[in-house]
Amino acid sequence: MYYNRLKYTMEELISEKSCTRCEKELTISNYSWFTDEVICHACMKIEGKILSQIDQDKEDVRNSGEIPTEVLEEDITWGEYPSKEETAECSD
Numbered sequence: 001m002y003y004n005r006l007k008y009t010m011e012e013l014i015s016e017k018s019c020t021r022c023e024k025e026l027t028i029s030n031y032s033w034f035t036d037e038v039i040c041h042a043c044m045k046i047e048g049k050i051l052s053q054i055d056q057d058k059e060d061v062r063n064s065g066e067i068p069t070e071v072l073e074e075d076i077t078w079g080e081y082p083s084k085e086e087t088a089e090c091s092d
Helices: 011-017 039-052 084-089
Strands: none
Touching: none
16 A cells, blocks of 8 residues: 555554545544545545546656546536446446
8 A cells, every 4th residue: 555655654544533535533544645635435446436546657647736637528526425336347
């Protein structure tokens, strides 16, 4: 697992109580691929869907500070899981 050392220590990651993107309570803490946010599992799944649609090298967008939501054909709501069909496209 990638460990983002730009902002959080491991202790701070574990101590986070809510998703910094959608503010839902965290049951699992994940680092955003694109930003230095600690995000919930639902937001991570949305990021996975975005990553599956990106045509460029994934490393080029890691910690870029911008989330390229324009690659998605539909509107997204952070904190809500993509539909089961969409989730099948983005594995953990």
